[in-house]
Amino acid sequence: xxxxxxxxxxxxxxxxxxxxxxxxxxxxxxxxxxxxxxxxxxxxxxxxxxxxxxxxxxxxxxxxxxxxxxxxxxxxxxxxxxxxxxxxxxxxxxxxxxxxxxxxxxxxxxxxxxxxxxxxxxxxxxxxxxxxxxxxxxxxxxxxxxxxxxxxxxxxxxxxxxxxxxxxxxxxxxxxxxxxxxxxxxxxxxxxxxxxxxxxxxxxxxxxxxxxxxxxxxxxxxxxxxxxxxxxxxxxxxxxxxxxxxxxxxxxxxxxxxxxxxxxxxxxxxxxxxxxxxxxxxxxxxxxxxxxxxxxxxxx
Numbered sequence: 515x516x517x518x519x520x521x522x523x524x525x526x527x528x529x530x531x532x533x534x535x536x537x538x539x540x541x542x543x544x545x546x547x548x549x550x551x552x553x554x555x556x557x558x559x560x561x562x563x564x565x566x567x568x569x570x571x572x573x574x575x576x577x578x579x580x581x582x583x584x585x586x587x588x589x590x591x592x593x594x595x596x597x598x599x600x601x602x603x604x605x606x607x608x609x610x611x612x613x614x615x616x617x618x619x620x621x622x623x624x625x626x627x628x629x630x631x632x633x634x635x636x637x638x639x640x641x642x643x644x645x646x647x648x649x650x651x652x653x654x655x656x657x658x659x660x661x662x663x664x665x666x667x668x669x670x671x672x673x674x675x676x677x678x679x680x681x682x683x684x685x686x687x688x689x690x691x692x693x694x695x696x697x698x699x700x701x702x703x704x705x706x707x708x709x710x711x712x713x714x715x716x717x718x719x720x721x722x723x724x725x726x727x728x729x730x731x732x733x734x735x736x737x738x739x740x741x742x743x744x745x746x747x748x749x750x751x752x753x754x755x756x757x758x759x760x761x762x763x764x765x766x767x768x769x770x771x772x773x774x775x776x777x778x779x780x781x782x783x784x785x786x787x788x789x790x791x792x793x794x795x796x797x798x799x800x801x802x803x804x805x806x807x808x809x810x811x812x813x814x
Contacts, residue, residue: 527636
């Protein structure tokens with residue numbers, strides 16, 4: 515059996531908040547902090563056998579004891595105002611050679627998540643991830659919102675620091691959201707469930723670095739809290755943002771002057787425009803940064 519439930523809580527039209535790791539781990543950090551803030555209780559999981567290879571095997575006394583797999587867990591919380599389901603996947607299931615979850619494994623997992631959501635009468639789904647944007651790291655991250663139903667748009671427009679993806683790009687029919695955080699949105703629509711994907715902005719020049727971007731996670735958390743009517747104190751996340759800013763400043767200071775001069779153009783983009791640099795500028799910046807770090811690796 516792919517789904518294993520330890521208990522079956524009595525819930526009334528819960529909202530599902532789901533996320534997997536992605537660029538900057540923006541969504542998964544926000545959702546996990548929200549889960550812990552409301553003290554949600556674990557009640558089930560998706561078994562890993564059909565989706566993942568073991569992360570490691572544990573050997574004791576020369577004998578193989580067990581294999582450790584990425585976890586995919588469900589949590590719940592009943593509140594006087596609203597009931598909540600949470601799903602957090604430790605890893606996205608990918609096919610050979612793919613960077614993001616797509617194909618059969620991803621589709622099966624998305625459906626299993628929604629099987630559980632609908633079993634408990636879920637009425638709406640939120641997912642979260644990253645929006646790679648032409649912004650500077652000293653700027654506040656906005657949250658790009660993508661609903662799967664037109665009637666959700668007015669509510670989203672009313673949430674502070676939230677902008678519709680279609681308003682930014684003005685070509686929403688050409689936009690896409692990679693990985694399970696986007697796929698779940700489409701599968702929910704097919705099943706007749708309302709769903710919204712919230713994506714925190716990460717600077718384009720930081721997207722390839724293997725560290726989190728908690729400033730965007732904080733922005734996503736604030737929007738989730740506003741949408742769900744949950745007051746959130748997130749001192750832990752604020753401290754993480756401060757440490758991250760210090761590390762990014764050190765990294766930024768190591769860039770050659772010509773790269774920093776190009777990146778400094780990103781400090782003041784108009785409110786709803788892609789920014790004052792061209793696609794060619796962005797391509798060159800990323801190439802220059804890549805060359806800079808490859809050169810540093812060889813010298814080390």
